[in-house]
Amino acid sequence: MLDNIIKGKAWTFGSDIDTDVIIPGKYLRTTDMQVFADHAMEGIDPEFSKKVEKGDVIVADDNFGCGSSREQAALALKYAGVACVVARSFGRIFFRNAINVGLPLMEADVQCSEGDEVEIDLLQGTVKVNGKVFHGNKLPDFLLEMLTNGGLVAQRKETKNSQ
Numbered sequence: 001m002l003d004n005i006i007k008g009k010a011w012t013f014g015s016d017i018d019t020d021v022i023i024p025g026k027y028l029r030t031t032d033m034q035v036f037a038d039h040a041m042e043g044i045d046p047e048f049s050k051k052v053e054k055g056d057v058i059v060a061d062d063n064f065g066c067g068s069s070r071e072q073a074a075l076a077l078k079y080a081g082v083a084c085v086v087a088r089s090f091g092r093i094f095f096r097n098a099i100n101v102g103l104p105l106m107e108a109d110v111q112c113s114e115g116d117e118v119e120i121d122l123l124q125g126t127v128k129v130n131g132k133v134f135h136g137n138k139l140p141d142f143l144l145e146m147l148t149n150g151g152l153v154a155q156r157k158e159t160k161n162s163q
Contacts, residue, residue: 004096006084006104006120010112010129011052013060017044019094023076036072037079054081055117059102059110061087068122084120087138088125098141102151108136110125122147 014026021043027035041048058064058077064087065073072098077085084104098105107121125138132154139147149155 002122004123006055006057006122008055008083008118008120009053009059009084010057010059010114010116010118011048011136012112012114013041013044013058013064015061015088016063016066017060019065019070019073019091020067022065022073023070026163029071033075033079037081040076040080040082043074049080052082053082056081057086058082058087059087059112059119060090063087064090064128065098066091067094069093069097071097071101074101074103077127078103086118086120097140098101099120099146100152102114102147102149102154104147106139108134110136 013052022041023036023039024043027039038049064085073094078101084106085098086106086108088109089107090105104122106127109126110127110129111120116129122139122144125136127134127136146152146155149158
């Protein structure tokens, strides 16, 4: 179940964070979500998975998740405990993969420092940091519903079971 309000500590990254640094290719031969979680962001911060806590938020600049179409990048962040990724823009395939696996995203230009407390309101499309409100792109209702249901596969199972 998705919370419409997400509060967590910020982890900040720059522009062009590609899927190879989110989850390096050498870990793609498994389906073990714990392996993905243990190596999340390893290509840019080898200690990230040891420091990140459940509910934390990634705040990045432009083009987060660019690169390959590996769905494991979104899975690695989700299973590492990241509650939401906020970025000025996303690689389109990463954006859709994140929604499909149930990892909330918001496009917004947010100014903060690593460790700041961040509050994201998915329904309003806002991010609050240090008393300042940043307005982002609210996800369409059908994508919010998909996230609420846990992602595309979970939503399809829900739809099939209710018929």
